Amino acid sequence: MACPYAMQMHDALPEPTVDVLVAGAGLNGLTAALLLARAGATVAVADPSPAETLAHPDYDWRTTAVAQGAMRLLKDVGAWDAAWRDGAIRDIRIVDGASPLFLHYDGAALGEGDLGCIVPNASLRARLYAAAAAHPAIRLYLGTGIDRFESGAAAVDAGLADGRAIRARLLIGADGRNSPTRIAAGIPERTIDYKQTSIVATAAHERPHRGVALERFLPGGPFAVLPLPDAADRDAAPWPHRSSIVWTDAAPLAAHLLGLDRPDFDRELARRFGDHCGQVRSIGPIGAFPIKLVLALRMTGRRLALIGDAARAIHPIAGQGFNLGLRDSAELADAIGRQLALGLDPGAPDLLARYQAARLADAASLVAATDGVNRLFSTDFRPARHARRLGLAAVQATPPLKRLFMRHAMGLAGRAATLAGKTPV
Ligand SMILES: Cc1cc2nc3c(=O)[nH]c(=O)nc-3n(C[C@H](O)[C@H](O)[C@H](O)COP(=O)(O)OP(=O)(O)OC[C@H]3O[C@@H](n4cnc5c(N)ncnc54)[C@H](O)[C@@H]3O)c2cc1C
Numbered sequence: 001m002a003c004p005y006a007m008q009m010h011d012a013l014p015e016p017t018v019d020v021l022v023a024g025a026g027l028n029g030l031t032a033a034l035l036l037a038r039a040g041a042t043v044a045v046a047d048p049s050p051a052e053t054l055a056h057p058d059y060d061w062r063t064t065a066v067a068q069g070a071m072r073l074l075k076d077v078g079a080w081d082a083a084w085r086d087g088a089i090r091d092i093r094i095v096d097g098a099s100p101l102f103l104h105y106d107g108a109a110l111g112e113g114d115l116g117c118i119v120p121n122a123s124l125r126a127r128l129y130a131a132a133a134a135h136p137a138i139r140l141y142l143g144t145g146i147d148r149f150e151s152g153a154a155a156v157d158a159g160l161a162d163g164r165a166i167r168a169r170l171l172i173g174a175d176g177r178n179s180p181t182r183i184a185a186g187i188p189e190r191t192i193d194y195k196q197t198s199i200v201a202t203a204a205h206e207r208p209h210r211g212v213a214l215e216r217f218l219p220g221g222p223f224a225v226l227p228l229p230d231a232a233d234r235d236a237a238p239w240p241h242r243s244s245i246v247w248t249d250a251a252p253l254a255a256h257l258l259g260l261d262r263p264d265f266d267r268e269l270a271r272r273f274g275d276h277c278g279q280v281r282s283i284g285p286i287g288a289f290p291i292k293l294v295l296a297l298r299m300t301g302r303r304l305a306l307i308g309d310a311a312r313a314i315h316p317i318a319g320q321g322f323n324l325g326l327r328d329s330a331e332l333a334d335a336i337g338r339q340l341a342l343g344l345d346p347g348a349p350d351l352l353a354r355y356q357a358a359r360l361a362d363a364a365s366l367v368a369a370t371d372g373v374n375r376l377f378s379t380d381f382r383p384a385r386h387a388r389r390l391g392l393a394a395v396q397a398t399p400p401l402k403r404l405f406m407r408h409a410m411g412l413a414g415r416a417a418t419l420a421g422k423t424p425v
Contacts, residue, residue, distance in 0.1 A: 028308030029174030039337025048145035065319035086229030090211030206278025221248030
């Protein structure tokens, strides 16, 4: 039986169409929709990109290092593809330039299995899209972004670019680094332009990578080699083994590299790659991503929560941006699920305050770590070189510290572990 007060509220205010409206069907927006629906919410997702673009294999040819905690959450919402295990990370090696000193993480040593998987963004997004499209509690509005919104006492009213309107009790801004939602809500941000560009490419090489992810810190920025599955036509390909390259360098040098013809580009690639996988060359498209830190100074507004890159876009140095965003979604879905189970408002100010408090600490430590490590390593200044080599050697020689760092990278430390259904360390 409905309580009279609730009836009165119900009668006085129009019924919201959905519990939550998500602005953005990127990796974070779609994951949030699935986690929210699993928690019992009705969800609408709007994005200016049409469905064909979202599911197109060339839409985004980057790869994402999905940590173990994130893998579990993706499995829980039916968006994990077992074939992605072919890109499992079994071993991480961090090397400072040409120095023989390195930090070595071995998944088997931790007893947790693989450290994560390298997943092509296009297939991750296609999987998330298929799972969201099939979910009865999720409505997708694609090819039409959110044009405007107004947050009231009981609901938020949004207008889509195609003229349709959606009423929700909470709006989630998952609309990326330049989030129109964040800007419209007047939430200020801090930006640091690293004056670096990440060149993203696929490398074909002679010998297998054996699941090793390598990050080589060079003065212009980190050069990462990430294990991918072998070529589908393995027997026909002269060099059948594949790795994804995320090569961050000073913006002017990156522009020069991107202007080279393939043989010259491949020579530069091979110099940085090293010879541990034999001969190497690039295949397929080469992309460029200018790197900036964008940090929203608040993660919430009236009936509004920011997640993913809309809340903060970090340096790709540690491959953690999506993993961090996924923890925003998990935290929010967990809180909203409990709120709805009690018949309470999913856009209530106290829920949003708790969400912000819970997420700021996790995000702040990663923002500081990625920013600091990038600064410490992207220099040839001698004292910095010396300090970082001592740092790497100290972590390598201190098993509990090394184990803690590794669990952080896997998304299995602290609250992140609880969100992924594991025991925190
Ligand atoms: C080179 C590089 C390598 C990376 N590698 C890794 C990695 O290995 N591991 C990892 O965890 N992270 C990695 N990241 C970070 C990761 O890619 C991002 O954190 C993640 O893709 C951000 O997803 P998002 O959904 O928050 O934002 P986006 O992908 O930017 O999506 C935003 C969506 O919002 C939509 N939108 C825009 N305006 C509106 C509007 N008005 N209304 C509705 N929708 C709108 C856009 O169309 C888009 O679909 C990397 C980043 C870079 C640059």
